[in-house]
Amino acid sequence: MPDVSAKLVKTLRDKTGAGMMDCKKALLESDCDMSKASEWLRQKGIASAEKKAGRTAAEGAVGSYIHTGARVGVLLEINCETDFVARGDLFQGLLKDVAMQIAACPSVEYLTTNEIPQEIVEKEKSIEMGREDLAGKPDQMKARIVEGRIGKRLKELALMEQPFIRDGSMTVAELVKQVAGQIGENVKVRRFTRYTLGEGIEVDKVDFASEVASISTN
Numbered sequence: 001m002p003d004v005s006a007k008l009v010k011t012l013r014d015k016t017g018a019g020m021m022d023c024k025k026a027l028l029e030s031d032c033d034m035s036k037a038s039e040w041l042r043q044k045g046i047a048s049a050e051k052k053a054g055r056t057a058a059e060g061a062v063g064s065y066i067h068t069g070a071r072v073g074v075l076l077e078i079n080c081e082t083d084f085v086a087r088g089d090l091f092q093g094l095l096k097d098v099a100m101q102i103a104a105c106p107s108v109e110y111l112t113t114n115e116i117p118q119e120i121v122e123k124e125k126s127i128e129m130g131r132e133d134l135a136g137k138p139d140q141m142k143a144r145i146v147e148g149r150i151g152k153r154l155k156e157l158a159l160m161e162q163p164f165i166r167d168g169s170m171t172v173a174e175l176v177k178q179v180a181g182q183i184g185e186n187v188k189v190r191r192f193t194r195y196t197l198g199e200g201i202e203v204d205k206v207d208f209a210s211e212v213a214s215i216s217t218n
Contacts, residue, residue: 055185061092108156112161124154128145
């Protein structure tokens with residue numbers, strides 16, 4: 001794997017307008033060849049999607065997905081710039097794919113890691129700091145290990161960080177950028193809700209052995 005310098009990433013970003021992580025991935029995919037990396041970003045539609053990211057996306061659609069067996073359901077809103085695009089096959093396909101992604105990821109609760117409340121972050125840190133495998137390690141080493149684990153854990157909670165279920169080589173965020181580039185409009189996943197049948201309902205546990213014994217003595 002080639003060593004991608006921050007300077008090279010910045011140069012590609014200045015040239016294409018794509019995000020830093022997208023530029024780094026493009027350079028990795030192209031062995032740090034600037035021309036090939038630019039072409040990779042164009043093929044994925046990422047560069048053009050980044051340039052449109054600041055435009056207002058007030059149209060779009062609300063989609064739904066009910067998993068087989070009707071035990072899991074999803075409501076999802078994705079925005080774009082025009083109603084015409086929202087009714088198109090590409091946008092509707094994205095809506096379906098992301099809804100299915102949410103249904104398949106029970107740990108996902110937030111859109112991005114930036115939306116995760118600080119109290120959740122602190123709680124996760126507290127859990128990790130108390131792990132037995134960290135006992136006796138120097139504080140600096142412990143802090144580095146915990147930071148890495150927390151970063152991984154927060155990504156597990158964020159929809160846009162998930163590997164796309166149909167193509168694990170890209171994340172949901174990269175999928176959205178790719179579709180936005182193909183559509184030619186700004187596209188944003190705005191919000192979602194995941195329903196699991198029976199979730200939150202307290203069910204009384206029946207002690208069948210005691211019940212049978214009680215019946216037999218009467």
